[in-house]
Amino acid sequence: MTIREIQNQIIEDFEVFDDWMDKYNLLIELSKELPELDSTFRTEQYVIKGCQSKVWLVADLHDGKIQFKADSDAIIVKGIVALMVKVLSNQTPADILDSDLYFINQIGLKENLSPTRSNGLLAMIKQMKLYALAYQTRISGKS
Amino acid sequence: MNTAGSPDFLQIRSDFPILNQQVHGKALIYFDNAATTQKPQQVIQGITDFYTHYNSNIHRGVHRLSQESTRLYEEARQKVQAFIHARSEKEIVFTAGATASINAVATSFGDSFLSQGDEILLSQMEHHANIVPWQIVANRKGCSIKVIPMNDAGELLLEQLDSLLTEKTKIVAVSQVSNSLGTINPVKEIIEKAHQQGIPVLIDGSQAIQHQEINVTELDCDFYVFSGHKIYAPTGIGVLYGKERWLEKLPPYQGGGDMIDHVSFEKTTYNQLPFKFEAGTMNFVGAHALGLALDYVSAIGMKSIMEREANLLQYATSQLQQIEGTRIIGTASQKASVLSFVMDQIHQYDIGMVLDKMGVALRTGTHCNEPVMNYFGIDGTVRASFAFYNTEDEINIFIRGIEKVKLMFG
Numbered sequence: 001m002t003i004r005e006i007q008n009q010i011i012e013d014f015e016v017f018d019d020w021m022d023k024y025n026l027l028i029e030l031s032k033e034l035p036e037l038d039s040t041f042r043t044e045q046y047v048i049k050g051c052q053s054k055v056w057l058v059a060d061l062h063d064g065k066i067q068f069k070a071d072s073d074a075i076i077v078k079g080i081v082a083l084m085v086k087v088l089s090n091q092t093p094a095d096i097l098d099s100d101l102y103f104i105n106q107i108g109l110k111e112n113l114s115p116t117r118s119n120g121l122l123a124m125i126k127q128m129k130l131y132a133l134a135y136q137t138r139i140s141g142k143s
Numbered sequence: 144m145n146t147a148g149s150p151d152f153l154q155i156r157s158d159f160p161i162l163n164q165q166v167h168g169k170a171l172i173y174f175d176n177a178a179t180t181q182k183p184q185q186v187i188q189g190i191t192d193f194y195t196h197y198n199s200n201i202h203r204g205v206h207r208l209s210q211e212s213t214r215l216y217e218e219a220r221q222k223v224q225a226f227i228h229a230r231s232e233k234e235i236v237f238t239a240g241a242t243a244s245i246n247a248v249a250t251s252f253g254d255s256f257l258s259q260g261d262e263i264l265l266s267q268m269e270h271h272a273n274i275v276p277w278q279i280v281a282n283r284k285g286c287s288i289k290v291i292p293m294n295d296a297g298e299l300l301l302e303q304l305d306s307l308l309t310e311k312t313k314i315v316a317v318s319q320v321s322n323s324l325g326t327i328n329p330v331k332e333i334i335e336k337a338h339q340q341g342i343p344v345l346i347d348g349s350q351a352i353q354h355q356e357i358n359v360t361e362l363d364c365d366f367y368v369f370s371g372h373k374i375y376a377p378t379g380i381g382v383l384y385g386k387e388r389w390l391e392k393l394p395p396y397q398g399g400g401d402m403i404d405h406v407s408f409e410k411t412t413y414n415q416l417p418f419k420f421e422a423g424t425m426n427f428v429g430a431h432a433l434g435l436a437l438d439y440v441s442a443i444g445m446k447s448i449m450e451r452e453a454n455l456l457q458y459a460t461s462q463l464q465q466i467e468g469t470r471i472i473g474t475a476s477q478k479a480s481v482l483s484f485v486m487d488q489i490h491q492y493d494i495g496m497v498l499d500k501m502g503v504a505l506r507t508g509t510h511c512n513e514p515v516m517n518y519f520g521i522d523g524t525v526r527a528s529f530a531f532y533n534t535e536d537e538i539n540i541f542i543r544g545i546e547k548v549k550l551m552f553g
Contacts, residue, residue: 020167020500028551052508052523053492073522074490075552076497119492 003095006087007103014107023108027079034082037071048120048127053077055120059131065090066135068128077119080104080112084121088128093139096132101125150447156532158183158439169502172537177322177350177481177528178506179372182436186375189435193428201427202401202418216427219434220417223382226437227367228358233387233416237430240381241349242272244368245316247383247420248345251393252314253280262311264342266291266299266328267518268321271511273347277316291317291333293518297324297473304336312337315344319351323512323526324473325456325481327351334364343389349373353530354452354479356445365389371429376436380429383420390416397422448531452480455529455538462542468549472524480529483510486545489552491523497551498525501544503537 001009017023041058048055053074060067068089072078087103088096104110112121156162159181164171173181193215199208201216217232224232238244257263263277267290274288281288289307292300299317308315315337319330334344343365348357352369359367366389371380385393395402395413400423404412413419440448459482463469468487486494495507506526509516516522527541 024497024500025551052495053490074492076493 003087003091003099007101010083010087010103011106020108024076024079027076027082029079030082031072031075031078034071034078034085035069037069041069042071048123053119055081055124057124057127057131059128059135061093061135061138064139065092066096066132068131070124072120074119077112077121080109080121081124084124084128093132093136097129097136149450150443152451152531153534155443156534158185159532160184160187162532166502166504167500169500172501172503172533172540174527174529174533174537174541175504175506176353176530176533177373177510177526179378180353180375180530181532182375182377183439185439186377186432186435190377190428190432193431198428200424212427215431215434216425219430222434222437226357226441227352227382227384228360229384230360231387234384234390236383236385236390236417236420237425238368238381238383238420239379239426240370240372241347241368242276242370242381244366244381244383245273245345245347246276247396248366248368248385248393249276249280250396252343253284253286254396255392255394257281257284257286257313259285260311261286261313262289262309263287264289264291264307264312264315264337266317267293268297268299268324268326268328268512268515269316269318270322270347270349271513272349273316273318274514286313290514293326296475297321297326297515298475299326299328299333301329301332301336304333308337308340308342310340312340312342315342316347317344318347318349320348320354320479320481321473321512321515322350322481323483323510323515323524324475325350325478325483325528326473326475327355327477327479329477330364331362334362338363350479350481353440353448355449359384371433371436374433374436375439376433377429380426380433382433387416390420395419395422399423401425443531451531452529455533455535456480456482458535459527459529459538459541462538463545466542466545466549468553469545472519472521482527482529483524484526485521485524486548489548491525493552494525494545494548497548498541498544501540501547503541503544505541 037056042056046056046058048057053072055072058069068085070081070085072081161181197212199212201213220232220235223235320327330346337344345366346364348367348369353374365386367384369382372378401418402414402422404414470485472483491507495505498505508523
């Protein structure tokens, strides 16, 4: 599925809920489905620091596509992290660099990406794109 | 809660327009008072009145408006003096806030009285604002920082004070009330012990000024600092109280404007106290509004406020303790209205996010108190801090919110 298709799928999943409580519960469910990051990666090297909650992010390139693994110490943040991974993982660096993550806005979680929310999420998106840029450069360097 | 003769706090609450609003469709419950307090209409109106009728720079003009604004500014200074029972208005310096006040003392005192090998004594529970300014001056002067330790309840271990106060100790700086734990420290005893060895003491009153009667003369502290916004006044105005003999001895730390007596390129002489420390155009509107806030608090009466807030803290504490899996951080026998806690296996950020949706404004994180968090081996707490305008009903909603959090994440 393309980044756009996955985003539209998520928007559809969230559309049935008006209540913040239901949305948070869905995020809690999503956080449980996200495999816990191996403790070897839950280190300073992979941490994206928010002031209040931490996000860890690991990236690998397989067959020209980036695989992201991520985790957070706060559950709701981890739920949003799970969505990010779902949307951007298994995509090519070029597609990731081109992507516009509109789904966050559409499912009403925009406030969580405000720079004043020191939860690490905004920095996480930036870091995912930086990984994409790095792999993109590596791929084009080889060819 | 009301006993005969005590003020009607529900009526008083209506003085605070901001409290009468909804967030996320729920009535706002403001429990972040230790971060900043809300402002009564009397203060808000006072700011508008100042700009509408009196605005003019102080201490400079011969004209009528300047004289009026200067009068209001100096009246505010007298109100502060009376409120904290300083001996003289010369001892009241207006600053931008408690942080600015501490930086002023650290810089000025450090320049004149600290040298290589000296020690500065702080406490384990200081706010970063009462640590970092001292570290900066300590680095510059080659001094070291010593720390009064605390116990698991969040009480300072005063029995260690005697061994920590040495001939190398040049100044002691401690908070009267901890912002993350709520502990009321026995500052009078600390001051007495320091003074026995001739060591001056700075008290950070940021979390005390709004909760208890302050008498700097009786405390005998050498410096006392606080921010206006913690006591129902606007941001950007604060106070540095210093004993006159200390303020006389300290050099100015900022140059320009009102702090000057005469200037030539060879030599400048400085203005008298307290103006020596008030460089540039001061926040005279803020000072005026602070005076109004102190009037407001005085009219309610600090004794009534203390009683009201003690009741709120006690009620919230007893309710929270009944929820299994919550642990209160800061269980000192003497506490101001701060309730810090953690929940088993639930991140404070998640708690804060859910409570926010229920209209409850709480603080989550380290509260600029990383050494305290490290002591307890946690990376943050949830902090509810109460003011006299809060109610038991609000605490009930907060408690229901915590129960909901437990269901959601448990």
